[in-house]
Amino acid sequence: MDTSTRAISSVSELRSTRPQWGRRGTTGAAIAVRLAYENVSHAYDEVLAVDRVDLQIEPAEIVCLLGPSGCGKTTLLKLAAGLEIPASGRVLIDGLEVSGPARFVPPEKRGVGLMFQDFALFPHLSILANVKFGLAGLPRDVAEAEARKALQRVGLERYADLYPHALSGGEQQRVALARAVAPRPSVLLMDEPFSGLDSRLRDDVREETLAVLRETRATCIIVTHDPEEAMRMADRIVLMRSGRVVQAGSAADLYHSPTDLAVARFFSELNEVPGIVAGGVVSTPLGTFGRQGVVDGEAVTVCVRPHGVQVAPAGSGQVPGRLISRRFLGEVELLEIAVDGLDMPIKARARQTVTAAVGSEVGILIDEAAVLMFPV
Numbered sequence: 569m570d571t572s573t574r575a576i577s578s579v580s581e582l583r584s585t586r587p588q589w590g591r592r593g594t595t596g597a598a599i600a601v602r603l604a605y606e607n608v609s610h611a612y613d614e615v616l617a618v619d620r621v622d623l624q625i626e627p628a629e630i631v632c633l634l635g636p637s638g639c640g641k642t643t644l645l646k647l648a649a650g651l652e653i654p655a656s657g658r659v660l661i662d663g664l665e666v667s668g669p670a671r672f673v674p675p676e677k678r679g680v681g682l683m684f685q686d687f688a689l690f691p692h693l694s695i696l697a698n699v700k701f702g703l704a705g706l707p708r709d710v711a712e713a714e715a716r717k718a719l720q721r722v723g724l725e726r727y728a729d730l731y732p733h734a735l736s737g738g739e740q741q742r743v744a745l746a747r748a749v750a751p752r753p754s755v756l757l758m759d760e761p762f763s764g765l766d767s768r769l770r771d772d773v774r775e776e777t778l779a780v781l782r783e784t785r786a787t788c789i790i791v792t793h794d795p796e797e798a799m800r801m802a803d804r805i806v807l808m809r810s811g812r813v814v815q816a817g818s819a820a821d822l823y824h825s826p827t828d829l830a831v832a833r834f835f836s837e838l839n840e841v842p843g844i845v846a847g848g849v850v851s852t853p854l855g856t857f858g859r860q861g862v863v864d865g866e867a868v869t870v871c872v873r874p875h876g877v878q879v880a881p882a883g884s885g886q887v888p889g890r891l892i893s894r895r896f897l898g899e900v901e902l903l904e905i906a907v908d909g910l911d912m913p914i915k916a917r918a919r920q921t922v923t924a925a926v927g928s929e930v931g932i933l934i935d936e937a938a939v940l941m942f943p944v
């Protein structure tokens with residue numbers, strides 16, 4: 569008997585196998601739709617969770633909602649799913665109002681799928697029954713076939729008769745994904761779908777999940793805390809703060825042209841030094857920097873990414889400093905350099921070998937391409 573397709577019936581047998589994901593391109597596809605928030609606000613008692621959000625997500629686009637805890641990301645998902653009703657504004661799916669003054673379409677009629685961070689599998693239902701759960705509207709044999717197809721795509725068809733407790737976290741996540749895509753939702757909303765997984769497993773699951781999402785052609789919002797995850801997965805990143813959209817754009821837009829210091833901090837470690845504008849240049853303890861559009865007398869925060877700080881021999885470079893620590897991290901070395909006039913040492917990420925010993929004098933060179941400036 570072919571053991572690669574035979575159902576697994578016991579936990580001990582399960583432990584001796586490691587399921588591969590199914591063949592790419594076999595996920596059932598949805599009809600792609602546009603999801604729009606029009607000036608949407610929502611409050612819980614006194615807390616304004618979402619504040620005048622305007623956002624359009626294009627058909628089959630994958631958007632990552634990024635932002636600190638409590639900024640309103642989950643609430644925005646619930647508003648699209650119909651689990652919360654907006655205090656004002658409208659939510660539209662393909663131009664049709666689903667929440668707003670004119671209409672409220674109940675969650676089950678929206679063609680919206682949800683996937684939560686804890687996977688939320690039903691413990692008393694088999695894996696197959698979990699995946700079939702969202703297919704109740706279909707004839708039984710069709711529902712069964714669709715559920716098995718979704719399980720096959722995530723590589724778990726053989727686990728159909730087991731119960732969730734027998735599966736690892738990564739496998740449960742795959743079942744949750746199968747359950748979410750099986751009804752072919754036009755909009756798929758995922759709340760921190762990878763946060764329960766350890767970091768090595770996460771990379772693998774994330775990449776395969778992304779492939780499945782592309783195949784579904786669903787319009788997706790993925791909520792995450794993790795900027796790197798957003799950069800890896802999103803066509804567009806929407807950064808939120810205090811219920812508002814602060815910036816939306818490609819990963820490159822947000823990284824290279826952040827609208828403010830907080831956005832810049834989200835995407836990379838920064839050396840932040842004070843600067844004063846005089847005579848059209850910005851003077852700092854790290855030297856002077858040219859900048860367009862600054863006003864004489866203005867105080868600015870000059871931010872230098874650590875990869876833009878180069879350590880040179882003593883006597884060269886823009887300013888002198890003293891090497892106070894170095895830490896080997898494999899591909900790069902993390903260096904800390906004390907500079908006169910700064911309370912905190914400057915951090916550098918050096919790709920080339922730096923020969924200076926800890927405690928010795930060095931010079932510092934700054935790559936202007938790694939410099940950002942913001943008014944104080």
Ligand SMILES: Nc1ncnc2c1ncn2[C@@H]1O[C@H](COP(=O)(O)OP(=O)(O)OP(=O)(O)O)[C@@H](O)[C@H]1O
Pocket residue numbers: 612613615616617635636637638639640641642643644
């Ligand atoms: N059911 C609720 N009742 C009262 N306040 C709530 C409720 N749900 C959320 N809030 C509050 O609304 C604000 C936004 O919460 P939300 O869960 O949308 O943020 P979030 O960005 O998803 O946060 P996290 O990343 O921690 O999940 C927070 O201040 C939160 O405490």
